[in-house]
Amino acid sequence: MLVEGPVRIVAEDGSETVSDRFMVAVCRCRRSAVYPLCDTSHRRAGPARRE
Numbered sequence: 001m002l003v004e005g006p007v008r009i010v011a012e013d014g015s016e017t018v019s020d021r022f023m024v025a026v027c028r029c030r031r032s033a034v035y036p037l038c039d040t041s042h043r044r045a046g047p048a049r050r051e
C-alpha cells in the first residue's frame, strides 16, 4: 500500500517506524523483513492469497 510521506507508524506494542520519504510502501502481506514497511517480499511465490 502506497501512502504519502512522511509517515510515523505506531504498532500495537508501541514501537514506531518513521519514514520521511515522499511516498512510502507499507506492507500488507506481513512477509517483509522490514515490516511494517514493504521490501517487495510480496512478489515471491507463495500460497495463493487475495490482496
Ligand code: FES
Binding pocket: 001, 026, 027, 028, 029, 030, 031, 032, 037, 038, 039, 040, 041, 042, 043
Ligand atoms: S506488501 Fe508485504 S512485502 Fe510488500
